[in-house]
Amino acid sequence: MPDYRVIGHSAPRVDAPEKATGRAVYVAEVRLPGMLVGKVLRSPYPHARILRIDTSRAERMPGVKAVLTSRDVPAHRVGLVLQDHYIFARDRVRYVGEEVAAVAAVDEETAQEAAEAIEVEYEELPAVLDPEEAMVPDTPLLHEELGRYEFGAWGQQYGRPMRPGTNVCGYFELRQGSVEQGFREADYVFEDTFRTHSVHHGYLEPHACLASFEPASGRVTIWSSTQRPFLVRSYISLAFGLPVSQVRVVGTWVGGGFGGKGRPGHEAFAVALSQRTGRPVRLVMARDEDFALFRAPECVIKLRIGAKRDGTLTALAMEIVWDTGAYAEALNYGRGPLEALPGPYDIPHVSIASYTVYTNRMPASAFRGRLMPQPTFAIESAIDMIAEKLGLDALELRLKNLVDEGSRNAAGQVLRGVGARQCLQEAAKAIGWGRKTAPNRGIGLVCYHKYPPPPYPSSAVVQLNEDGTALVQCGAPEIGQGSQTALAQIAAEELGVRFEDVSLPLYDTDHTPFDAGALGDRITTTCGNAIRIAAAEAREQALAIAAQMLKVNQGDLTVEDGRIVVRDAPEIWTTLPRVCAAAHTRLGGPIIGTGTYMGGLHLRGGGEPPGDAPAVWKYGAQGAEVEVDPETGAVRVIKLVSAQDVGQTINPLSLQGQMDGAALMGLGLSLWEELRFDGGRVANPNLMDYRLPTALDSVKGENTVVECASPTGPFGAKGVGEEGTVGVAPAVANAIHNAAGVRLRELPLTPEKVRAALAAKPA
Amino acid sequence: MPDYRVIGHSAPRVDAPEKATGRAVYVAEVRLPGMLVGKVLRSPYPHARILRIDTSRAERMPGVKAVLTSRDVPAHRVGLVLQDHYIFARDRVRYVGEEVAAVAAVDEETAQEAAEAIEVEYEELPAVLDPEEAMVPDTPLLHEELGRYEFGAWGQQYGRPMRPGTNVCGYFELRQGSVEQGFREADYVFEDTFRTHSVHHGYLEPHACLASFEPASGRVTIWSSTQRPFLVRSYISLAFGLPVSQVRVVGTWVGGGFGGKGRPGHEAFAVALSQRTGRPVRLVMARDEDFALFRAPECVIKLRIGAKRDGTLTALAMEIVWDTGAYAEALNYGRGPLEALPGPYDIPHVSIASYTVYTNRMPASAFRGRLMPQPTFAIESAIDMIAEKLGLDALELRLKNLVDEGSRNAAGQVLRGVGARQCLQEAAKAIGWGRKTAPNRGIGLVCYHKYPPPPYPSSAVVQLNEDGTALVQCGAPEIGQGSQTALAQIAAEELGVRFEDVSLPLYDTDHTPFDAGALGDRITTTCGNAIRIAAAEAREQALAIAAQMLKVNQGDLTVEDGRIVVRDAPEIWTTLPRVCAAAHTRLGGPIIGTGTYMGGLHLRGGGEPPGDAPAVWKYGAQGAEVEVDPETGAVRVIKLVSAQDVGQTINPLSLQGQMDGAALMGLGLSLWEELRFDGGRVANPNLMDYRLPTALDSVKGENTVVECASPTGPFGAKGVGEEGTVGVAPAVANAIHNAAGVRLRELPLTPEKVRAALAAKPA
Numbered sequence A, B: 001m002p003d004y005r006v007i008g009h010s011a012p013r014v015d016a017p018e019k020a021t022g023r024a025v026y027v028a029e030v031r032l033p034g035m036l037v038g039k040v041l042r043s044p045y046p047h048a049r050i051l052r053i054d055t056s057r058a059e060r061m062p063g064v065k066a067v068l069t070s071r072d073v074p075a076h077r078v079g080l081v082l083q084d085h086y087i088f089a090r091d092r093v094r095y096v097g098e099e100v101a102a103v104a105a106v107d108e109e110t111a112q113e114a115a116e117a118i119e120v121e122y123e124e125l126p127a128v129l130d131p132e133e134a135m136v137p138d139t140p141l142l143h144e145e146l147g148r149y150e151f152g153a154w155g156q157q158y159g160r161p162m163r164p165g166t167n168v169c170g171y172f173e174l175r176q177g178s179v180e181q182g183f184r185e186a187d188y189v190f191e192d193t194f195r196t197h198s199v200h201h202g203y204l205e206p207h208a209c210l211a212s213f214e215p216a217s218g219r220v221t222i223w224s225s226t227q228r229p230f231l232v233r234s235y236i237s238l239a240f241g242l243p244v245s246q247v248r249v250v251g252t253w254v255g256g257g258f259g260g261k262g263r264p265g266h267e268a269f270a271v272a273l274s275q276r277t278g279r280p281v282r283l284v285m286a287r288d289e290d291f292a293l294f295r296a297p298e299c300v301i302k303l304r305i306g307a308k309r310d311g312t313l314t315a316l317a318m319e320i321v322w323d324t325g326a327y328a329e330a331l332n333y334g335r336g337p338l339e340a341l342p343g344p345y346d347i348p349h350v351s352i353a354s355y356t357v358y359t360n361r362m363p364a365s366a367f368r369g370r371l372m373p374q375p376t377f378a379i380e381s382a383i384d385m386i387a388e389k390l391g392l393d394a395l396e397l398r399l400k401n402l403v404d405e406g407s408r409n410a411a412g413q414v415l416r417g418v419g420a421r422q423c424l425q426e427a428a429k430a431i432g433w434g435r436k437t438a439p440n441r442g443i444g445l446v447c448y449h450k451y452p453p454p455p456y457p458s459s460a461v462v463q464l465n466e467d468g469t470a471l472v473q474c475g476a477p478e479i480g481q482g483s484q485t486a487l488a489q490i491a492a493e494e495l496g497v498r499f500e501d502v503s504l505p506l507y508d509t510d511h512t513p514f515d516a517g518a519l520g521d522r523i524t525t526t527c528g529n530a531i532r533i534a535a536a537e538a539r540e541q542a543l544a545i546a547a548q549m550l551k552v553n554q555g556d557l558t559v560e561d562g563r564i565v566v567r568d569a570p571e572i573w574t575t576l577p578r579v580c581a582a583a584h585t586r587l588g589g590p591i592i593g594t595g596t597y598m599g600g601l602h603l604r605g606g607g608e609p610p611g612d613a614p615a616v617w618k619y620g621a622q623g624a625e626v627e628v629d630p631e632t633g634a635v636r637v638i639k640l641v642s643a644q645d646v647g648q649t650i651n652p653l654s655l656q657g658q659m660d661g662a663a664l665m666g667l668g669l670s671l672w673e674e675l676r677f678d679g680g681r682v683a684n685p686n687l688m689d690y691r692l693p694t695a696l697d698s699v700k701g702e703n704t705v706v707e708c709a710s711p712t713g714p715f716g717a718k719g720v721g722e723e724g725t726v727g728v729a730p731a732v733a734n735a736i737h738n739a740a741g742v743r744l745r746e747l748p749l750t751p752e753k754v755r756a757a758l759a760a761k762p763a
Helices: A016-020 A056-060 A108-117 A179-185 A229-240 A267-277 A287-291 A373-390 A394-401 A420-431 A483-495 A522-550 A576-585 A652-672 A728-740 A751-760 B016-020 B056-060 B108-117 B179-185 B229-240 B267-277 B287-291 B373-390 B394-401 B420-431 B483-495 B522-550 B576-585 B652-672 B728-740 B751-760
Strands: A036-042 A048-054 A064-068 A099-105 A119-124 A168-176 A188-195 A208-214 A219-224 A247-250 A281-284 A298-307 A313-325 A349-358 A441-450 A457-464 A470-474 A557-560 A563-566 A569-575 A592-598 A618-628 A635-645 A700-706 B036-042 B048-054 B064-068 B099-105 B119-124 B168-176 B188-195 B208-214 B219-224 B247-250 B281-284 B298-307 B313-325 B349-358 B441-450 B457-464 B470-474 B557-560 B563-566 B569-575 B592-598 B618-628 B635-645 B700-706
Touching (some): A036 A108, A036 A267, A048 A099, A056 A064, A056 A108, A064 A108, A064 A267, A099 A108, A099 A267, A179 A298, A179 A313, A188 A373, A208 A267, A219 A229, A219 A267, A267 A281, A313 A373, A373 A441, A373 A728, A394 A420, A394 A441, A420 A441, A420 A618, A420 A635, A420 A700, A457 A522, A457 A576, A457 B592, A470 A483, A470 A522, A483 A522, A522 A557, A522 A569, A522 A576, A563 A576, A592 B457, A592 B592, A618 A728, A635 A652, A635 A728, A652 A700, A652 A728, A728 A751, B036 B108, B036 B267, B048 B099, B056 B064, B056 B108, B064 B108, B064 B267, B099 B267, B179 B298, B179 B313, B179 B349, B188 B373, B208 B267, B219 B229, B219 B267, B229 B247, B229 B267, B267 B281, B298 B373, B313 B373, B373 B394, B373 B441, B373 B728, B420 B441, B420 B635, B420 B700, B441 B728, B457 B522, B457 B576, B470 B483, B470 B522, B483 B522, B522 B563, B522 B569, B522 B576, B522 B592, B569 B576, B618 B728, B635 B652, B635 B728, B652 B728
Parallel strands (some): A219 A247, A635 A700, B036 B281, B219 B247, B635 B700
Antiparallel strands (some): A036 A099, A048 A119, A064 A099, A168 A349, A188 A298, A208 A219, A208 A281, A298 A313, A441 A618, A457 A470, A557 A563, A618 A635, B036 B099, B048 B119, B064 B099, B188 B298, B208 B219, B208 B281, B298 B313, B441 B618, B457 B592, B563 B569, B618 B635
């Protein structure tokens, strides 16, 4: 491993002092003069026609400054991916919680009362609440006009994958080899169906935004607790027909996102209310409201896998149905992980059919792990089931089929920097694979991979100040994941300065260059690469000026310990502060470097392999030991181990935090968390009835870091935030099977399901 | 002239809607939660020793949160040019108004009372109140330690021009040819002394700042009504020992500056108070306080000019004394215009000695016209006096000696784009040179030049949004001069987009690249060039992506009417919005260009000619017709004409506004405005007793725009804000002489002085 000065060291989190002292400002704490409070009236029905809206009583209430419905906002459909919705529901609502009207008033109570005073008359329509049911012919349609919908800028790459006349808004397929042949070659064909559930993203700060429309200039400024500020800008621009340059999104700290803050939308209500009133309008979701906004997408996975007697996998066929809810901004869920769906295995024949379907439930939004936890639950359960069937050791079966350095995967890419095998071996060692466990206890082990971040771009600007300190401009939001710290480390490493000499102000879309947002582990790699390119450019400019000052060739200079020295004559040197002072006052002008990077797996329509696009695939393995109470079915996780191939560690302490946090989050969605629906309504929209894991739920863990450098990540890094959620559910499910002999095919793994399975088990 | 789409057209001012509707936010209107009010206690003596400060009574007052003196702030000297002062006075005060202590309290009244409750015991010292007196040997010294002072980053280029043991903090000289020889060749040697006065800068928004220190991060954010935000950042960084990256200055609108807001300083009191209290502290100057902060530098000019009988000028010797007041941040006044001091004339032998001296009056700060109005009053009065003496027409004498295309000036530069002759001829025509005037009326005519902006850098970043609109990052403040509009026009022209598609957010030093500030007409040229370079780079990136999309060579593409077309096949085309959308989602990444420009006359020490550094010299001429009341001496200006060589007009309407405003400001300082001192105290520190011109004082004018393109300005532009003040005083003085036969050598040209001169006139 190269010896780095800044990366690989636990630089203190730049946001820690402000957050630890409670001084960090979140959106709900931003105060503007004359600010009003907004409140949204939402549909109580999963599917209904709007017959009449009467806002007159609400409008007459003292303290109410505006009451808006679809009549008051632009009448065109919106959507960054698929333009299938309006700002406010028009004529029809399609999920419980859909926005029907909004009010702005002088305080929270008045706003709430006014929202309740709006009279809406509905005619209920039959609701489609299940994704499989949604696909059945003659099921009521959610979107009769599906075939006429336009794609937004972020959906152009999909071709037109919708199936008009059905509830399928996206169909994608991937074929490699011939599964028919693969199944013919198999000695055993596994076939089963798995189901995952809807969970909430569990961030602690509810959705909140604040919009201030400036009537004189026509510009609007927005503060939003979002993962994707530049997409909020795009969305508002499209929704209100404003040039992008007239919309500004200003950064604050964000109290978690985990995918739940990746979809712009509610900012439009604050903007509309501010436009109408000429005053800033704040919109902070109540917890129960927030619980009904978005959910992690749930899916149904029908899986067939062919295997030879020796465990060689010959074919994989998957039909996967993603429930996107009432609107399809999440259309890419069906396309996103297509090439990753076979798991980290070298399977010659693959056929995948992926459906994204509408249902009358709230929309889905990506979830930590980027759509890998769901299929991994199916695949890794299946691998254990196949091993059992064939009488083989599950670890051996995995190792036999695992991708390796130089493998070509289902994306058609030759893989480099593949840590899968090492991760699996480390996890097996850590969990004690093969050892005899105590009664009612069992061990589960899984391996997984994760596909590269999406091909969304980041740009960065690195400015050197007159004292040699650096300002890094980058549009990525810090949502608690530690990206500000990691990116500052990358900049400091590349510039050759100390960590504390780099400052990375929060984004402001009026100033910082474009970034597609915090999702899919893309910040470290994509933003990190953009910053590294910009920093290198700045460093070269500094060396050019130093060469002038020292009267030497630029090529002979190098940066060492904060000094710029002549490589073979170290007694000739200057310092970056001196170079920067000269640049500002007499030599050439301030130093400023830029970088743009568009990483990730380039998506193409219709299963066409993306070729050798730059891509950072990631690998990991997890193991669990559980104890199953044979009476109650309760599952206690005794130990949870994770081995993760991070490419190159940027910040060891942050990495441990991410691995611990992801593992606990993985446990939550495996065992406890579940959005329960009553009709289309969330029945447990609060932190009392929705069981988020707390610190008390953390279990004995062991994290192993594997570093197989990525050829394209910055310094080889791969991004680390999401992986730890991916393998937990199947590891626990496999451990339950190992402990109690029962196989659960549906998440979460509740005591009720275990007990039912135990009861159904042949004696 | 080339045919431009955007420049040369009167694009509407981007700041107009907000300002006209009263919604534009100035510093005093920024509200932060928990904000305190600061107040500064100032010295009542021009020169005194501080024997004792007792803050105890003030500290005990309810509502007072902090009382600070020099004990509470870093003890090192500060200064961006010369480090000759402390944050608060230590041991000694050197002018009436010098800061001795500061308080922060919950409201204005409490702060005021607390400041008054601070007891300071002084021992008065003899004060030096006159710049000529300051140079007399054995005059009391203001700065005994002058020889040990360090230069700041912006004074390094001066060598060490101070004369320790005297009150001269800067001595510079310039020699060309041999004046002795020049005077020997002359038939007549003119010799006289001229004096200019102290005036206030007359902006309407008093100095104001707001500082918010964040204890958790150690960062400080500042809002300030300043012309030089990045120098405020430097100053606070130096004063408090903070890395530059820990200091942030955020832009607001600024209600005028005219040079009076070019010196950082009072921000330090707000920062210190905020650091102590942990709360934001606002400091807004009362009008009388503001009137005593800074003044335009006054000077004494001893002039000798040699001329042949035919009017050919053979030699010019000048001794000029600049009164910098108690501190020498304005040291560059002595150096700045050195090469411009001979005026726009081709004089073979020149000798200039320039002294900057300390006096016990408030510090001087640059003034619109950048130190040219003062010497121009002397030179242009002298030219008329020489013409009279030699019996020549003053216009002919000027034309005979005027610089021309290809002349080499006292800076050693070969001049290009010289509009002097054309300006003079236009102004002569407009004022009706040579015509017979009514009784008691007379005509005056002058010509002038102005030296290039200082060699201070600007950087710019141009980002293209996904819809083809542009965001231009530039650190220059808009102080009312219209730079945001002009710079947006330059960007739009170069990018090939519409004016309204360019947005130029106000600076924020955390984000926008470095700019040295709004002074010396540098924004249009230096910032304009940086933006033009950045825009060109962005445009080329866009063409590269368009070439990929259209499958043509980039070199064959051109931008026409918002379309990108193949030059010889205009049917093949795309649009910038399409290119930008593709760049953001699939091709190459967002488009971002950068530019850095370090224009101006590169200063060198000791009179060494700066060679052929890129330089934008400017030219103009002004004529006045006045009527003198022989009884009262009152002067009424009947007409004032200005001809100005602007190189290339950027915005015709803005240009007219600048020319009108500068002419009126010139009239103010010629006739009405004067800071009157009682000892070292300003006796008329308010808008009742200090006679600023108003709209009612505007006179019939005529502006002629001459466009001799500069080879180095953006599109040939030269900057236009300051010139109109330069020639007014000598034009009026010459007209008074023409009307009444009296010659005034001292500004302002008051009725008292005219009457006294009339009385002293030989019958």
